[in-house]
Amino acid sequence: MSDATTGLNPAFAQIDSLQLNGGPLIICDVDEVVLHFIEPLEKRMARLGMEFIDTRYRLTGNIRHAATQDLASYEEVYDLLHGFFDDPDLHQEPVPGASRALAELSRTAQVIMLTNMPARFQKDRERVLASHGVPYPVIVNEGAKGPAVSRLAERIDGPIIFLDDSPSNLVSVRDAVNHAHIIQFIADPRFFATAEIVDGAKLTSNCWDETHRFIQGILSEHMATR
Template sequence: MTRPLLITDCDEVLVHMVRHFADWLGEAHEVDFTFGSWELAKNMRRRSGEALSQEEMYGFLHGFFPEQMHRQTIVPHAREAIAALGRQADVVILTNLQQQCQTHRVEQLAAFGIEHRVVCNQGGKGGPVAALVAEYAPSVTVFVDDLPVHHQSVADHAPEVWRLHMVSEPQLAAGIAPAPAAHARIDDWQEGQAWIEARFVAAEPAPPVEAFATT
């Protein structure tokens, strides 16, 4: 019998990123970061008052990964939840980092006690999620991510996958509305673990979000 499959993001789901990114921007680049949007460029402004472009934001991100990854810290209860879920299901960490950061991410997570397959990706996550579902042929799949755009991408490419919207950074979560394409919004791993386990037990494909919301 096939096992369930959990596909989870990493930054702001398993490990904190933006709080440490913000510290580094201020210390090294005199860029201030406010926690108002999931679109990082909108949160960044030079101390001269100048806003940053998307290209400049990505340049800073490439400077943070992998050299500053040692700053990142584990999200509360993530280690314990992933350990428990990993006893029931296959687990894949699908992270939007460039491929040269893959080894750094594996080592980072292993240091926190999370040792599962890591897949690096660029762009929407729907295609990679669909490919992983085809590869594992699971009894049921749950996808966890902090960005609404990825939930929409998965809904478009793999609609049978359950989608849990999780933003584990409290300063960021307050300014991010629940993803319209997600089946649930839970920002805590203890509650999130229970929700995921319920999906594993039922072993049913995900319905359209609208239908799930009315049950």
């Protein structure tokens, strides 16, 4: 989505304000990658009389009203998600191993969190992540993530590793930054088991130990060639 006054993606100003050293960069999504999302969302949906139709990896078109079996509209899904992040009692548990892996990887690479949500949630998102040992800059984006990652890539000479659960975001980044290492990560075991593998993904995983080893291999290879 473009900013009406600048014509730029609203994430660009946030990206341009970052202090980057040009070295390896890990760009990591938040929900269902470092924080569980599906399970707490289902709890909220149950309170509202809603449910997933199945474990296909999408939201719009996959949520219905339990009592009537009617499909939830786009507007209802939009309100559901915004209500989810507005909920003061929201408890998103960390995905096991995520904070430890990122802490170790941050010794040799910069780490940035790139998440799709309105800007008003940014500070809360940073606070929640920091409370779970994930104290990295949070960039809030709207729409496809390819343009934001491309903007970041302009300032990076080393490898770029991008982790996300959303197939559309993975494809967007794959097409925008063809040298990026794309990792498809889905923490929820049900949605992971039914996910279609994204063409071009270097790794598809729901385990941070495995993901850590894979990323460390990329970083070690880079350091060996310097």
